[in-house]
Every structure is written in C-alpha cells, then in structure tokens.
Amino acid sequence: MKVCPRCGKNEREVPFIGFFCRECYLELNPPVEERTLEVKVCPTCGRMFLGKWTEPRLDSLTKWISRHVKASPDVTHPSITIAVTNEDETSFTFRGILTGVIGGTPLQYRFAGVVRKVKEQCPVCARRAGGYYEAVLQLRGKRWEELYRRVIDQLTREKDPKAFIAKEIPRKNGIDILLGSKKVAEKIGRRMRNIGATMKISHTLVTERDGRPITREYVALRLD
C-alpha cells in the first residue's frame, strides 16, 4: 500500500498521483503554469487589447484570461474557469479552478492570479491626438445650424471610437466638421438625408501608403 512520503497519508485515506497523495503532488507540482499576465489598457479611452482593441468588459477579460492561463502538459482533459475578483489602478486579480486528470486521478485545483495593466494608447486615440481625420462633414444651407445640432446629437450617441471630432471650422454659410471616420460621416449623412438634407460625397487624394491611395472624404450636406 502506498504511503505519501510527504504527509504520511495512505492510499486508503486519499487518492494518489504517482508516489504522493494528490494534495501533496499538486502542492509540489502546481498544475497551472505560473506566470503573470499583462493586458494593454488605453489611458485615454479605457479600452483593452484582448486580441484586438475592445470595450473594457469584464466578461471579455475573463474569456481572455481563460485562454491565456495554461494547464501543465501532464493534465489531461483540462478545463479552466476564471472569475475576476478585483480591479485597481495597476492590475486585475482573478481566481481560477482547473479540473482535469493527472495519471488517471481526477483533480480540482484552485489558484489565483494577477493581470498587470500596461498603459498604451490605442491606435484610435493616438491618431486623434495627432490631429488625424478621415472625413469632412460640410454643413451648408439656410438651416445649417439645425443640421449641426442634429449631427452633434448623432455623434454623441455613436459608439464607434473613431466617431470623434478632430476640429470644427466655421465657414461663410455653415461649418466644416473634421471627423475621425469615413463610415460614421456617411452614416450621419444618410440620417440627415432622411430629414430632407441633400448629400454629396467626394474624395481627394491625400497621400499614398504602400502604393495604396489614402483619400479624404467630403460629405457635403445641405438643408434649406
């Protein structure tokens, strides 16, 4: 009969893995590879890089941690459950449960870990800070001020992080709004058409990058 050389318990009292009782074995050979995780967090908009830049949602972070915590290779049928338990300025704390089998003995192993936050500006905020814009919304016509109010209202509801205003330039009969996204400019243009504005879209070539033309889009809206 096996007797655990570490704690003295025997095979009849507790399950064994190899020469040790399960508990001692797991203490000596933690079945989860110990490492500190790091996640990029944009200090400007708060989004996190979880494979791509995403809204800082706890369920997305939890999934990301489960993918990055690794069971050691001797665990068969590993399954890891993660719960984020705390967040502060510099890190997230989480708890996890690993279930699986080692050497024919089933196990359930509880562990804890930390995800350090690494501050890094996301590409959208970096562009925004650099004065970048993709589109110009040109609001014109007798009722341009009404258009302007509606456009701003739409923009504040927009969830796309590129829906930012880089600059506003007053013009003789209206205003130009420099926008971070062509897609958003067109979407807003279509909305304004529904309230009777006319829309014209044109492009100018700004530069070329890797042989591809980079254009700026002009969305001219007119409401008389």
Ligand SMILES: [Zn+2]
């Ligand atoms: Zn033992």
Ligand SMILES: [Zn+2]
């Ligand atoms: Zn950002």
